[in-house]
Amino acid sequence: MARRYDSSxxxxxxxxxxxxxxxxxxxxxxAGTSVGILAKDGVVMASEKKVTSGLLAxxxxxxxxxxxxxxxxxxxxxxxxxxxxxxxxARLRAGxxxxxFQEPIPIENLVxxxxxxxxxxxxxxxxxxxxVAFLFAGYDETHGFQLYQSDPSGNYSGWKAxxxxxxxxAGKSLLKTDYGSKKEEEGGDxxxxxxxxxxxxxELPDLATACRLAVKVLNKTMDGAVASPEKLELFxxxxxxxxxxxxxxxxxxESKAVIAEVEAEAASxxxxxxxxxxxxxxESPAWSCSSTDLNSVSESQRLxxxxxx
Amino acid sequence: MDTVFGVSYNGGGExxxxxxxxxxxxxxxNPGDVGWLWALCCGGxxxxxxxxxxxxxxxxSICYSHSCCHLxxxxxxxxxxxxxxxxxxxxxxxxxxxxxxxxLSSHSAMGVSGPNCDLVNFSEYVSKNLKLIELxxxxxxxxxxxxxxxxxxELAKAIRxxxxxxxxxxxxxxxxxxxxxxxxxxxxxxxxxxxxxxxxASNFCLSIMDRDWDEGMNEEQAVKVVEHCIQELKMxxxxxxxxxxxxxxxxxxxxxxxxxxxxADN
Numbered sequence: 033m034a035r036r037y038d039s040s041x042x043x044x045x046x047x048x049x050x051x052x053x054x055x056x057x058x059x060x061x062x063a064g065t066s067v068g069i070l071a072k073d074g075v076v077m078a079s080e081k082k083v084t085s086g087l088l089a090x091x092x093x094x095x096x097x098x099x100x101x102x103x104x105x106x107x108x109x110x111x112x113x114x115x116x117x118x119x120x121x122a123r124l125r126a127g128x129x130x131x132x133f134q135e136p137i138p139i140e141n142l143v144x145x146x147x148x149x150x151x152x153x154x155x156x157x158x159x160x161x162x163x164v165a166f167l168f169a170g171y172d173e174t175h176g177f178q179l180y181q182s183d184p185s186g187n188y189s190g191w192k193a194x195x196x197x198x199x200x201x202a203g204k205s206l207l208k209t210d211y212g213s214k215k216e217e218e219g220g221d222x223x224x225x226x227x228x229x230x231x232x233x234x235e236l237p238d239l240a241t242a243c244r245l246a247v248k249v250l251n252k253t254m255d256g257a258v259a260s261p262e263k264l265e266l267f268x269x270x271x272x273x274x275x276x277x278x279x280x281x282x283x284x285x286e287s288k289a290v291i292a293e294v295e296a297e298a299a300s301x302x303x304x305x306x307x308x309x310x311x312x313x314x315e316s317p318a319w320s321c322s323s324t325d326l327n328s329v330s331e332s333q334r335l336x337x338x339x340x341x
Numbered sequence: 342m343d344t345v346f347g348v349s350y351n352g353g354g355e356x357x358x359x360x361x362x363x364x365x366x367x368x369x370x371n372p373g374d375v376g377w378l379w380a381l382c383c384g385g386x387x388x389x390x391x392x393x394x395x396x397x398x399x400x401x402s403i404c405y406s407h408s409c410c411h412l413x414x415x416x417x418x419x420x421x422x423x424x425x426x427x428x429x430x431x432x433x434x435x436x437x438x439x440x441x442x443x444x445l446s447s448h449s450a451m452g453v454s455g456p457n458c459d460l461v462n463f464s465e466y467v468s469k470n471l472k473l474i475e476l477x478x479x480x481x482x483x484x485x486x487x488x489x490x491x492x493x494x495e496l497a498k499a500i501r502x503x504x505x506x507x508x509x510x511x512x513x514x515x516x517x518x519x520x521x522x523x524x525x526x527x528x529x530x531x532x533x534x535x536x537x538x539x540x541x542a543s544n545f546c547l548s549i550m551d552r553d554w555d556e557g558m559n560e561e562q563a564v565k566v567v568e569h570c571i572q573e574l575k576m577x578x579x580x581x582x583x584x585x586x587x588x589x590x591x592x593x594x595x596x597x598x599x600x601x602x603x604x605a606d607n
Contacts, residue, residue, distance in 0.1 A: 132490070133487035133490050
């Protein structure tokens, strides 16, 4: 009976549902996974790159991670063509805001604008909703580093760690147990950020730890397929000495180093990821030596702790 | 007063080198005709007489009708805004208890000078728009810097269509950065400064503030400097400005410190 209400996005079904919108959300659950993790000195986003054909010319720029403005980046799950439209909107909005106020746009403002645009397509006749979910990573003066997730319905929410795309349920449950320090047994079933008054039990990880956790989650969502630098893309956002945002997509070598550490960790703490989850908070100085980028990251960590102190 | 008077009568655009008041002997038949004002051009080789015989005191009020003065002092902590309270046009004085300092948000305000129509129109337009932005940002306030640039943008937009004849000093207090103030003119230039004055008052006040302004001034000291400026205006300025209003913006928000005439009185 649902057929009658399938074709139009603008009509509620008798059960009070918008089927087209739900299908769009469903479409994203088959798309390449993206993981976002908030760290105390930055944000990490890791995405699964689907390898379609070896003959395909490698993309010059990332197909998953797009810079929106100097202080915001998004990661895409879903239809790339649809995403491009929304990314254009976001860039335009960020640019206009900066033109009008001579200040960087607050991240939530940017996210809200994109989501309002998405929402319109669930309401006005003859249009199909955007088949895209985003992770937004950003930094602003008032709220520091932030991570948001949005879906085709136009809903958005702020998170400390979240997953979109294929197998996101499995990814989220791993994050639930592994994210934050495990002083308390409950790893925080309420992961939504509440800006300042976050529950004290959840302590934000540092960037390196967050990177490893992201790879670990991606390992799980990719269903046992061994993660390799060709299949995943690691993005980090942090601050440099001048307080400017640094966007970085880790190159093959750097990603390889992170993956190797995750594997080493899993091996040392028993072999399943379950056991790895129970291991003590990951602290491996190896990471900071292995990657060239890490010098600047540790620098900004130091700076952050100085500012806090 | 003479300079402005001369320029405004020398509409042809020639440089005026000087002005000369040439009185007439008293005439019982025509008591208003007391003399002519002459503008001297080209080093005195040319001269032009003002088309209407005017008494010098008439000129004063005409000149003054479209300008009022306000002065501001900003420092790390409080921002002090002051304006005169006159609403006048041509030779008419409409009121002397006008509040020319529009409160934009809980922690920012702007002193506006210009003809009353533009003054009211522009300050309402800006303050209501900033309120709207604040509401749609979930109550997140814009920084003083952002507010000033919004304001400047509107002036710059208007200059190509129908300019608002307003000069502005916008002050605000940000939790992190403390107090700051921005001086704008009607053409859309905007400068962040530590003190400023516009209109005729700047001739008298800038030098005082230049000498007395200090980085670490507290509210009391800043207000003292402003009052010194007002004192100077009352003493030296040809145009009598009896009423002033002073507002202070600090971490508690905007408050009216004192006024000579209550703006609420009708």
